[in-house]
Amino acid sequence: MKFITFFLQAQAAGANAQTGGNMGFLLMIVLIFVVMYLFMIRPQQKKQKEVEKFRQGLKKGDKVVTVGGIYGTVAEVKETTLLLEIDQNVKIKVDKASVVKDFTDAQQS
DSSP states (O other), X not given: OXXXXXXXXXXXXXXXXXXXHHHHHHHHHHHXXXXXXXXXXXXXXXXXXXXXXXXXXXXXXXXXXXXXXXXXXEEEEOSSEEEEEEETTEEEEEEGGGEEEEOHHXXXX
């Protein structure tokens, strides 16, 4: 009789230990995803919002840089495109999405 009681107690203890191990694993996976969100996804979303706000706020006279490395001054702003003056009497039409940086402040210092 004591052998059966001992066997049942050992079996119950093993089941409890196994459940605790699964919960710890799930908690670790959730923690990894939370850390990834906080350190990788959220900052990238913030940066995208800032760039979009910058592109929406472009106006005539702003000095900008395109993705391709073209420096120019905004001559005209339309809904999805810009007319950039890159030299005297030389203007090109570019998509707003290709403008990445404002260098007006960098030139003053």
